[in-house]
Amino acid sequence: MDLTDVLKAIINGLVYGSVYAIIAQGYYITFITTKTMNFGQGDFVMLGSLIGLSTFTAITAAGMGVWIAFIASLLLVIVVVGISGWALEQVAIRPLRSWHSIGWILSTVAVAMIVRNVAMLIWGRDVLMAPSPFGRAILDLGILKIRYHEIFVLVGAAVIMLLLYVFLKKSLFGKALEAVAFNKDAASLMGINPRLMASIAFIIAGTLAGVGGVLVGPMVHPGAFIGLFLGLKAFAVAIIGGIENPRGIFIGGLLLGVSENLFALYSTSMKEAAAFFLILVILAVLPQGLFGKRVKEKF
Amino acid sequence: MLQVQNLSVSYGRASALHNVTMEVNEGEIVAVIGPNGAGKTTLLKAITGLLKAKEGTIRYKDNMITGTPAHKILGVGISHVPQGRQVFGDQSVEDNLILGAFSIKKEKQKIQELIEREYERFPRLKERRWQHAGTLSGGEQQMLAVSRALMSDPDFVILDEPSMGLSPIFVKQIFDTLLELKKSGKTVMVVEQLAMAALAISDRAYVLQVGEVKLHGQSQDLLRDDGLVKTYLGAASPN
Numbered sequence: 001m002d003l004t005d006v007l008k009a010i011i012n013g014l015v016y017g018s019v020y021a022i023i024a025q026g027y028y029i030t031f032i033t034t035k036t037m038n039f040g041q042g043d044f045v046m047l048g049s050l051i052g053l054s055t056f057t058a059i060t061a062a063g064m065g066v067w068i069a070f071i072a073s074l075l076l077v078i079v080v081v082g083i084s085g086w087a088l089e090q091v092a093i094r095p096l097r098s099w100h101s102i103g104w105i106l107s108t109v110a111v112a113m114i115v116r117n118v119a120m121l122i123w124g125r126d127v128l129m130a131p132s133p134f135g136r137a138i139l140d141l142g143i144l145k146i147r148y149h150e151i152f153v154l155v156g157a158a159v160i161m162l163l164l165y166v167f168l169k170k171s172l173f174g175k176a177l178e179a180v181a182f183n184k185d186a187a188s189l190m191g192i193n194p195r196l197m198a199s200i201a202f203i204i205a206g207t208l209a210g211v212g213g214v215l216v217g218p219m220v221h222p223g224a225f226i227g228l229f230l231g232l233k234a235f236a237v238a239i240i241g242g243i244e245n246p247r248g249i250f251i252g253g254l255l256l257g258v259s260e261n262l263f264a265l266y267s268t269s270m271k272e273a274a275a276f277f278l279i280l281v282i283l284a285v286l287p288q289g290l291f292g293k294r295v296k297e298k299f
Numbered sequence: 300m301l302q303v304q305n306l307s308v309s310y311g312r313a314s315a316l317h318n319v320t321m322e323v324n325e326g327e328i329v330a331v332i333g334p335n336g337a338g339k340t341t342l343l344k345a346i347t348g349l350l351k352a353k354e355g356t357i358r359y360k361d362n363m364i365t366g367t368p369a370h371k372i373l374g375v376g377i378s379h380v381p382q383g384r385q386v387f388g389d390q391s392v393e394d395n396l397i398l399g400a401f402s403i404k405k406e407k408q409k410i411q412e413l414i415e416r417e418y419e420r421f422p423r424l425k426e427r428r429w430q431h432a433g434t435l436s437g438g439e440q441q442m443l444a445v446s447r448a449l450m451s452d453p454d455f456v457i458l459d460e461p462s463m464g465l466s467p468i469f470v471k472q473i474f475d476t477l478l479e480l481k482k483s484g485k486t487v488m489v490v491e492q493l494a495m496a497a498l499a500i501s502d503r504a505y506v507l508q509v510g511e512v513k514l515h516g517q518s519q520d521l522l523r524d525d526g527l528v529k530t531y532l533g534a535a536s537p538n
Contacts, residue, residue, distance in 0.1 A: 189349075190451075
């Protein structure tokens with residue numbers, strides 16, 4: 001192992017980590033508005049990458065350019081997985097919330113299983129090859145070679161998270177979402193409809209999962225089973241970063257991505273353990289997560 | 300302006316409000332007083348749709364508003380300052396005010412004017428405009444809660460124990476604000492535990508006890524009634 005390997009592992013980690021972070025923002029946004037989340041978020045990512053893959057292949061096979069194909073597949077994924085997020089909230093979460101139960105955990109897991117099995121019927125059990133609009137082009141920096149797709153993912157993820165952050169903190173809509181999260185009754189007295197906000201939160205979460213799927217597809221050989229590990233890692237990221245802190249989630253994502261790739265330098269089987277090792281260490285020292293929120297309400 | 304008729308509300312099987320009938324006329328300040336657990340907050344929550352009525356009707360300006368969900372109540376012109384202030388602690392003072400104008404979101408210019416008007420009403424809020432609402436003192440939070448409720452320019456303002464946990468200076472300031480609101484043509488309904496102070500500023504009052512209206516009348520008459528304090532409010536009323 002030399003320095004190039006370490007550098008390569010770090011870059012790789014940042015690329016994967018930024019995808020985990022996008023997916024994890026979906027947990028964040030529904031958790032702050034409804035105190036629930038989709039435990040099948042990973043399978044929505046899988047859905048995004050497979051729908052993206054099929055659309056991309058179909059359009060390029062019809063002789064159109066790769067960028068038209070990429071943008072069309074991205075838009076289709078946003079619509080389909082966004083609507084799936086909305087439907088999930090209607091079917092699996094809203095009816096169970098009034099019970100003061102955690103029934104929504106099992107119901108979202110059930111939806112995830114259905115999605116996974118339907119995907120298996122459509123796309124089969126094997127892993128597939130997802131082409132990137134950049135093909136297999138590589139940026140050669142001498143000591144370091146990076147695929148253009150990886151740079152694209154890194155930049156794209158950063159832009160998406162910046163947009164999300166600005167949307168949440170600066171727009172009236174984002175302020176209303178945050179108000180519902182803080183106090184549902186008080187928010188409704190302002191004329192804000194909490195049910196509508198819950199729907200919007202799940203649509204955004206679905207969209208983030210779908211976009212994450214399109215970005216990660218060309219890096220992972222997508223298949224019907226990839227949702228489980230992506231969802232689990234994104235969940236780990238949300239816990240590490242502090243589930244109520246979008247900046248923490250971003251940093252947590254990069255941290256997990258980099259550390260699992262550094263672990264992989266020693267042994268590939270250690271790679272999968274990295275996430276859980278990191279959770280154990282961080283939660284032992286900081287139970288709120290890295291950037292967990294301090295309670296500061298006044299009575 | 301507001302007519303509540305035979306209103307009953309219960310939490311599960313426990314009855315909280317029983318057959319309450321009351322009304323508020325345009326331009327009045329009406330106080331609802333009574334001891335802890337009398338159902339005062341329940342009454343307000345039922346009016347603004349935070350709780351479901353079991354029986355009875357609520358009418359506002361000739362419209363039936365029974366069962367209207369809370370987020371649509373501002374649209375008919377009623378604004379509710381909830382008990383315990385309930386400002387959005389994670390957001391700035393100014394964002395709290397902007398959220399108060401959520402129902403008129405399209406008119407940026409108008410919102411800016413309303414914000415300035417509220418800063419004039421409570422200059423303290425302007426000093427703290429970029430601070431998180433959760434870091435304000437109790438009195439400042441109450442000012443913010445009142446200002447936030449006025450951002451939609453409602454005709455009818457409902458306040459739930461605005462004096463709770465405040466020092467006498469802040470209590471006076473909030474009660475003076477209610478009188479100003481009345482002067483500017485708004486109608487006010489205020490729930491209070493500080494019975495004497497509430498009677499002093501209101502036109503009429505209702506005395507609530509264990510979920511029923513026990514007494515109502517002109518506030519001046521109720522103030523002169525020595526029996527009132529002893530019978531319904533407990534002898535040791537602070538004012």
